[in-house]
Amino acid sequence: MLENFPFYLAIILVILLLIMLADKIKVAYPVLLVLAGLAISFIPKVPVIQIEPDLIFFIFLPPLLYEAAWAVSWKEMWRWRRIITSFAFIVVFLSALSVALVANYFIPGFSLALGFLLGGIVSPPDAVSAGAILKFVKVPKTMSSILEGESLLNDASSLIIFRFAMIAVATEQFIFYKAAISFSWMVFGGVGIGLAIGWLFMKAHKYLPTNANVDIVLTLLAPYIMYLIAEEVHSSGVLAVVSGGLLLSNNRHRFLSSKSRIQGVNVWESLSFILNGLVFMLIGLDLPQITSGLEGVSLTTAIGYGVLITFVLIVSRILSAYGAVIVTLIARNFITVADRRHPGYKTPFILGWTGMRGVVSLAAALSIPVYLDNGNAFPQRNLILFITFIVILLTLLIQGLTLPYFIKKIKLDNIYDPVSPEEATVILKRDLAAHALSYLKTTYEDQLESNASLQQLISKWEQHSKGIEDESIGKELKTIYLDLLYEQRQWLISRNKEDQNIDESVIRKQMYYLDLEEEKLIHF
Known part of the structure; x- marks a missing residue:
């Protein structure tokens, strides 16, 4: 660890330089960071970086989710709750289902359970990538609100699919009523735990003799405690962090002083900035570890599978986006919807095209155990890892580089934002x-x-x-x-x-x- 410390410092410096370059040339920095990580991984004698799943799930994910929950507008989330939940749960499930069916049919040795496992891994889009791209182009605030809201929930829905698929692969059976009970506990238990812990932190901020420094440290501890407790009782740590973060964010002016709020914004912006940069650089640096385990299938064939799954994900998300619009148009005849105006054909396409995958997908793939409980090797583990990497790389390059062009070319109608x-x-x-x-x-x-x-x-x-x-x-x-x-x-x-x-x-x-x-x- 210590002998590689200068290398890690150099990596951070490279990340900062690349982010500045990305701002200069108007390119989303996740794209440059992944490509740079790839390039660095091919340099001789460069230390091999091995991403531990726990590093992502327990170190990186909670604070990034918490910061996003504080930044998002609860008012906008509630206003667009139907389309947000549709994209975060229904579209993610349809994407996972599409991947499962295609993988089961086209990839030798892939059962339907393994297909759902892969689908759960690659189904959630990465909000950081979309946010970095939207920074350079002007889009209606409604679209960015929907993407921000979706990003808070889609990780939870995809990881739930991933967990159930893991159980099905390991036990070779799927009991529906047990799955329904487990799903309900993961969702409602996660939300309840997050709200309860968030309430306790809110009272601690309000009634204990804290100062700005103590308040900020408490906000740093909160997401980890929410996540760890929820995961310890087999609930959703993601939903716990999101629900607790939204509760605290929506009540920040009731328990935090002005000094704590001002300093807290600066601390959290800097922390999320470096964490996001590190995770995308790590994706590129992890290529040698992923390719070294690829056995039993040629590199060309594995790349072909990755391209196929990427195509399925892109198409299924776009079709789902248009499907969501159709459902909304039908539903508005029977129930009150947030806005009764027609979104046209442009907005669903852009929402569908913002499907870049990121670090959560890679962390989920890496968390697949090498061996099953019976001692047998986990089927298709290395191929799943490689396909996941290809999906992340292609969606970042293809969708990430073309999204600004489509947004400028299509010229989205600002139908939902009555006041600029x-x-x-x-x-x-x-x-x-x-x-x-x-x-x-x-x-x-x-x-x-x-x-x-x-x-x-x-x-x-x-x-x-x-x-x-x-x-x-x-x-x-x-x-x-x-x-x-x-x-x-x-x-x-x-x-x-x-x-x-x-x-x-x-x-x-x-x-x-x-x-x-x-x-x-x-x-x-």
């Missing part, structure tokens, strides 16, 4: 200023004539100032202004719930501004 972020910001600032003025004039009416500083504060808000420029502020006015900031936060939280036309990211920017104002007032 720019317009929403102007509206929100104007309404927030009006509410602030009304609150000041009503609550501190008796001080208006005698308090010159309060008059100055009111004057600044009337001029739509962004804040107090003069930091030398008296204690009395500081108390009033802190009270006003609290009132503004409550107004923004209410506005976020009531106004469906304003994107939550705009609300969060204004919340962040209020946190900065509060910190400035406290320290000056």
Whole structure:
């Protein structure tokens, strides 16, 4: 370990340089990192990197899921809950089913159970890749919200399929009622455990004498505790982290101080940045380990199988996307849907094309045991690993490099976003200023004539100032202004719930501004 430490430092430096290059040439950084890892793996005398599944599942996955849960908008997830759950569960299952049928028919030695095992591994798209690509192109906020929501849940659904397929392969039988009970426990148990632990952490933040550093450390511990406890009782650790993260994220202004929120954002952005970079570099570096175990089938044939499964995944996801639209159009005649307007043919295609696979798929494949409980070698393990690697590589290259072109070429209609972020910001600032003025004039009416500083504060808000420029502020006015900031936060939280036309990211920017104002007032 220590003798390779300089190599690991060099890898981190390479990751940073490649991410900067990706930003420069407008290419999604996961693509460059995987290719760079491949290239480095062919350099003579380079240390062989072996990815341990536990490293991904227990070290990388919980914080990445937790950070995503804090970043996603619960309002948008709830608004588009039907299509999000359709993609995260139904589309993932249909993709796994398609892979299972094709693998069983075309790949010698693949039973239907092994096909479902492979399908569960390669069915979940990677949200990091899609997010890195969408950063360079303009898409309706609705689409990014759907992709973000799907990414929080599809890992859980695919890993559930993977677990059941593993049991079927090992025992050579599948008992439906036991599977149904196990599935229910994994889903509802995982969500319940996540909410319970999240509630405990929320109370710890609120009632213990914590400071910003302690708060941040607690947020770092939370996803690991949620994941480990859920997995220990054979529930879904992914759903535990997601549900607990969403609970804490949605209540962050109730138990975290402004300083904890400001510093926490910086810490988590940096942590997720380096973790995402490492996992994609590791995918490329792991090629020698994967190819060395490929036996009983030629490299050309194995590549052909990987291309076939990749084609099946791409086609099945696109068809499922259009199928989801058709189902929604039919269902809207009987139930209320989030939006009754027709999405057209463009949006489903782009949603279907954003199917790049990533590190969860590789970690799941690597977690397949070498031997069954009876001592026999696990059937087709090395081939499953190799096909998984080919699927990840091809989807990143083909879909990852062409997605920006399709988005620009198709020119998506912005039918779901009635108010642009720019317009929403102007509206929100104007309404927030009006509410602030009304609150000041009503609550501190008796001080208006005698308090010159309060008059100055009111004057600044009337001029739509962004804040107090003069930091030398008296204690009395500081108390009033802190009270006003609290009132503004409550107004923004209410506005976020009531106004469906304003994107939550705009609300969060204004919340962040209020946190900065509060910190400035406290320290000056």
